[in-house]
Amino acid sequence: MKKIYLNNSATSYPKPDRVKASYVKYLDAVPPSQFRSSLNMSSKDFQSSLSVEGGKREVEDILVRTRRSLGLFFNCSDSGKIHFTSGATESLNAIIGGLYKEGNHFVSTVTEHNSVLRPLFNLCSPRDFTLVPCDREGYVSPAAVKRSIRKETKAIIVNHASNVTGSIQDVAAIGRIAREAEVLFIVDASQSAGCIPVDIDRNFIDILAFTGHKSLMGVPGTGGFYLRNSLSFRPLKFGGTGQRSKMLLYSEGEIDYEPGTPNYPGIAALNEGIAFLNNIGIDAIQEKEGKLRRRLWDSLTDIPGIELYGSKNRPAAPVVSFTYINLAPSDLANILYGSYGIIGRAGFHCSPEIHKALETYSTGTMRISFSWFTTEEEIDGLISAVRDIDFRIKGFRSL
């Protein structure tokens, strides 16, 4: 049975060829020496490890190149302030844990993933954070965010796009509110980076957390965060950095957020993921995925007993959540996979609080999520499978 992969909010599949080639090339190449500006820089193997585009004479450290690619992609004026981590979860733990001091207050939302909620609930005192509610379609009102700011508020943390409903929050409005209130604006771009524009400078984003393996088309174990110039926080991890080895105690302003050996192959692959997206263009990606979303939304709406969550017409990432009256989401997912080879995802999607607003807190939802590589035929395959299940159940019951 041919598999149809529709769980791209968890991790994107397939990956572009250039991403895979870059990963393998990096593993095959001789690792760079400390003296990369002399002998190794002219090494054929090393040069080829840095770029699969070929023909590029300028050879740079892959970390520098990828920071620059990301900086341009996210429109931030200082790409040197992009730090690599294992993904958005590590980034958000580092950010929240590093910024929090008892008495500091965070404003966040019920649409957050557990990568924000669990650090808040486990690292912070309950009186030190407020979760702003969302409407029935998963959207947060910027005015409600503004009302939640207190004099001791340190930062506003917002999930740019929900991994449950796809709802895109109005980060431009919330960014302005944060700037006017002189509080930090932290955006979790896990579900938005690579499928909708993410603009750090225009939206007054002070800190952006991102993951590499979803719509940025990289591999698991990559991601990072952007930290606006002049900001710093207590690091989550300490260790070897290859720099200033005799300095054991960090002082203010000398903090390093990337201890340990970087994930060079993963970062090289992420750089190629960004190049792949740039070649297509974020507008073209958004248009194609939006069309697939509307196609699925309209078809599911036609099936009595299906309830959709989120909005068809308001801004949304390529995610559709629904429930079916005759089957629990997990049972539907079980049947879709076992009988039709369709891989979606059932449950709470590690984002429990939004389900209270959606009224799906007892069962969760069935989630379908696309990528650039998802085809209309695959969406039609899913629609046909859901119709077939519905037809068989209703047909049997009407006998």
Place this chain on the structure above:
Amino acid sequence: MKIIRTEESRESCSEPELIAFDIFLDQPVDENLIKKLSVFGSLTYLSMLKEPFFKVEGDDIFIKGLQGDQLIRYAYTENSGEISSKERNFKNRIDYLKDFLEKM
């Protein structure tokens, strides 16, 4: 019928409030087994589906899967937070299911 191996479900959050395990069997699940599993609770048997789906729901467990598969999912509520009793609880439940299947 024998249990070949059991694995904790990697994404058990799809089964709200339950601890879920995937149980791999040495033979495909058939209608006879599905009906016998109903001793564990009330049976929903959707025989009209492409591959018939079944779910047995007891007070604090469920067992579900597709007819023809060699995999069933077994999930239960965990009342105790202690690791030792969690493991004991699981072992007792699986041993009971194993005995049940082997008698078939």
